[in-house]
Each structure stands twice: as C-alpha cells, then as structure tokens.
Amino acid sequence: MSRRSLSLVLLVLAVCGALYQWRERLIVRAPMLAIVFDHQDHYTVKCASCHHNFFDKTGQDSCYFCHKNRPELALHAQADFHALCRDCHARIAQQGFASGPVRRCGACHDWTHAAVGAAGTR
Numbered sequence: 263m264s265r266r267s268l269s270l271v272l273l274v275l276a277v278c279g280a281l282y283q284w285r286e287r288l289i290v291r292a293p294m295l296a297i298v299f300d301h302q303d304h305y306t307v308k309c310a311s312c313h314h315n316f317f318d319k320t321g322q323d324s325c326y327f328c329h330k331n332r333p334e335l336a337l338h339a340q341a342d343f344h345a346l347c348r349d350c351h352a353r354i355a356q357q358g359f360a361s362g363p364v365r366r367c368g369a370c371h372d373w374t375h376a377a378v379g380a381a382g383t384r
C-alpha cells in the first residue's frame with residue numbers, strides 16, 4: 263500500500279471514530295422520547311417480564327430513568343426496549359390477537375405526553 267493511500271485509510275478511520283463518539287454523546291445527552299404505556303393494557307403480562315429490577319437487584323427506579331442515566335444502558339435503550347415492547351406486540355399480532363403497536367411509531371412515542379427520563383417516570 264502506498265504511503266498516500268495508507269494515510270487516507272487512517273484519516274477515514276479517525277473520522278469514523280470521532281463520529282461514533284459524537285453519536286454516543288448525543289444519545290446519552292438527549293432527553294428520552296415520550297412513551298405511552300398503560301398497565302391496564304398489560305394486565306395479562308407477568309410483572310417480572312418487564313420489571314426485572316424487582317428481582318435481579320439492579321436497583322429501585324423507574325425503567326426509563328435508570329436506562330437513560332447509565333450511559334452504558336442508554337446506548338442500547340432503543341434496541342432493548344424495542345425488543346421488549348415491539349417484539350411482543352409483533353408476536354401476538356402474528357398469532358391473530360389484539361396487540362399493541364408495532365410499526366406505528368406515534369402510538370408509543372406520543373409527543374403529547376411528557377418526555378420520560380430525567381424529568382420523571384413517563
């Protein structure tokens with residue numbers, strides 16, 4: 263590899279690294295999106311399926327607060343919560359039963375609700 267293409271590769275890697283760190287910081291700093299969640303829609307689901315913290319001693323707090331305020335959790339909060347909430351809705355819908363939203367982002371992320379996270383439990 264010529265010296266020139268080597269320095270080009272190094273430059274690209276440096277830019278990617280900087281963008282990645284920048285994305286991390288943005289995710290951790292941004293307020294969490296508002297979420298619609300009603301326990302009454304979920305009375306058939308065992309508490310433990312969602313409230314792992316009641317049992318595994320990760321701590322006493324609201325889900326979003328804890329998941330947002332620990333940077334290592336905030337980075338994959340979107341993936342974790344979509345896997346929990348959306349995947350269950352998708353499984354149930356596939357079986358032909360009434361389920362919550364899967365693709366309608368606005369049905370869960372309703373801007374008319376207050377943002378969750380640092381501001382409160384919603």
Ligand code: HEC
Nearest residue numbers: 293294295296297339340343347348363364365366367370
């Ligand atoms: C079944 C409910 C549900 C649906 C449908 C849903 N989401 Fe989410 N989403 C959540 C939950 C819960 C969280 C984690 C809490 C939060 O970030 O506010 C989350 C987190 C996120 C985050 C990360 C926010 C952060 O603070 O890090 C983004 C971005 C996002 N969703 C985008 C979308 C988009 C785009 C769609 C539609 C394609 C969508 N969501 C559909 C429930 C849902």
Ligand code: HEC
Nearest residue numbers: 299301304307308309310311312313323324325326383384
């Ligand atoms: C499908 C997931 C799910 C199930 C099942 C569930 N919860 Fe929750 N619960 C949540 C979410 C998400 C929040 C935070 C959002 C909010 O406050 O609106 C929450 C909040 C709470 C809170 C407020 C304090 C806190 O820890 O955030 C209590 C208390 C609670 N749930 C008790 C229960 C009990 C008891 C059961 C079983 C009968 C139960 N939940 C079942 C998802 C669930």
Ligand code: HEC
Nearest residue numbers: 312313314315320321322323324325326328329342343346
């Ligand atoms: C006090 C902190 C805390 C609270 C409160 C909390 N979590 Fe967590 N959660 C964690 C930690 C830490 C992990 C990572 C655990 C691990 O990797 O074993 C985690 C992991 C998860 C995961 C990913 C699990 C997997 O499959 O790997 C989901 C989904 C999740 N939590 C949802 C919730 C929901 C929903 C609530 C509220 C009902 C909640 N958490 C409350 C700290 C918390």
Ligand code: HEC
Nearest residue numbers: 297298299303307346347350351354360361362363369370
């Ligand atoms: C284990 C399965 C399961 C999990 C996990 C789950 N849900 Fe649901 N959800 C349901 C079912 C089933 C319904 C439909 C209840 C009905 O219509 O009778 C529903 C309904 C909903 C609705 C729609 C209520 C309406 O008025 O149509 C919303 C919004 C919702 N869920 C959000 C969430 C969010 C946010 C999470 C994650 C924090 C979550 N759900 C986790 C099963 C689940």
